[in-house]
Amino acid sequence: MKEDPRLIATRQTALDAAQRILMDEGVLHVTHGAVSKATGISRSTLYRHWPDARSLRDAAFRRIATPPNIPPKTDGPLRSDLRWLLGVLMGALNDTPWGQIAPQVVAAASNDEEARLVITEFMKDRFASVEAVFAAAVGRGEITADVPVDQLIELAVAAPYFRKLIRHEALDEDWLDRHVDLLCSIAKTNSGQ
Amino acid sequence: MKEDPRLIATRQTALDAAQRILMDEGVLHVTHGAVSKATGISRSTLYRHWPDARSLRDAAFRRIATPPNIPPKTDGPLRSDLRWLLGVLMGALNDTPWGQIAPQVVAAASNDEEARLVITEFMKDRFASVEAVFAAAVGRGEITADVPVDQLIELAVAAPYFRKLIRHEALDEDWLDRHVDLLCSIAKTNSGQ
DNA sequence: CTCCTATTGAACATTTTGTTGCATAGTAGA
DNA sequence: TCTACTATGCAACAAAATGTTCAATAGGAG
Numbered sequence A, B: 001m002k003e004d005p006r007l008i009a010t011r012q013t014a015l016d017a018a019q020r021i022l023m024d025e026g027v028l029h030v031t032h033g034a035v036s037k038a039t040g041i042s043r044s045t046l047y048r049h050w051p052d053a054r055s056l057r058d059a060a061f062r063r064i065a066t067p068p069n070i071p072p073k074t075d076g077p078l079r080s081d082l083r084w085l086l087g088v089l090m091g092a093l094n095d096t097p098w099g100q101i102a103p104q105v106v107a108a109a110s111n112d113e114e115a116r117l118v119i120t121e122f123m124k125d126r127f128a129s130v131e132a133v134f135a136a137a138v139g140r141g142e143i144t145a146d147v148p149v150d151q152l153i154e155l156a157v158a159a160p161y162f163r164k165l166i167r168h169e170a171l172d173e174d175w176l177d178r179h180v181d182l183l184c185s186i187a188k189t190n191s192g193q
Numbered sequence C: 001c002t003c004c005t006a007t008t009g010a011a012c013a014t015t016t017t018g019t020t021g022c023a024t025a026g027t028a029g030a
Numbered sequence D: 001t002c003t004a005c006t007a008t009g010c011a012a013c014a015a016a017a018t019g020t021t022c023a024a025t026a027g028g029a030g
Helices: A005-025 A032-039 A043-049 A053-064 A078-095 A097-108 A113-140 A149-166 A173-189 B005-025 B032-039 B043-049 B053-064 B078-095 B097-108 B113-140 B149-166 B173-189
Strands: none
Touching (some): A005 A032, A005 A043, A005 A053, A005 A097, A032 A043, A032 A053, A053 A097, A053 A113, A078 A097, A078 A113, A078 A149, A097 A149, A097 B097, A113 A149, A149 A173, A149 B173, A173 B149, A173 B173, B005 B032, B005 B043, B005 B053, B005 B097, B032 B043, B032 B053, B053 B097, B053 B113, B078 B097, B078 B113, B078 B149, B078 B173, B097 B149, B113 B149, B149 B173
């Protein structure tokens, strides 16, 4: 049995609005009242869908934080694969709502189990894609297995997030080039010792 | 002319409470009402000190985000200096309120100029202390000047913050040892090429 | 066409958020 | 100690936000 299309429509328009509010005004302003005013959906309906403010915010988090499917590129060379993958990741931070909403999720995660789940699942996915790139490089023999891959993955992802979310510095092609260069040089010089 | 001690006392107890609320319940719950209930200070007094909710939160941010004075250690060797400095930094993230409050400041910075100032100033201070360590190593001739120091500094600080604030992974001595080892190996192998 | 269900709008109580005026009490200076 | 000053407390208040309930309506499924 299919779900009532009205339910789906309400959820979608409501969460769309919630997401926009989240970006423009911050998590503080994501309330049933604000979403109602933004969408025309009556408050009573919103309360039926999300009983309290937290579940509404969590739903908005979940909606935006589903990792996009990144087309994998692991055919080498390492520098090229890494450049491609981190370029996509950087683009998501720069040009999608995720870049603006991630900080709110990070903050909410301090005292909201659901938000914490959202962010850790998201990061697990990101890490997996970076790991695939390194694993392929090891498989090709481009780097050896004794490279500290886990640390490299963490640095690879940490840098752009730190730069964007915490320092509010630009994430541009130039920076990314240098970042990838450094990562590769670490991988190469630690390889085969 | 000295300031009225009542002003000082009120500010202090109020911000103490605000900070505790910030840690325990999140920025959402830092309100005049909550602080009043927690301290016994009347709401009208709190409103006199901080006209709106934002200035109250900003004041709490400022209070906790003043960088502690880290006793400098730049007498080498690089690994030892770095281990010491990042150990202090890691300790602050693990064992002081800053570790719990930083995420809230990060989130607020998305749409609050004051919060952004707080966090960027804080980071500028952190970066400066790491830079001093590398500069000293260059001065001693332990590494050469063509090491990409700026990138190393960013990685050095980004990793613990990312790990703690975003991934909610443990920051322990063991992890720090490996982190410092990797940083040093980058510095050494990139040195003098 | 009919049954089922989601939405709406209004009314309502409750809580939170700001504001104001005045009495009280603590502070500084003569 | 006396006086002028000012921060606080308190109560009363208006305004807005937050939840809750219910009957009427409109949309979807068979």
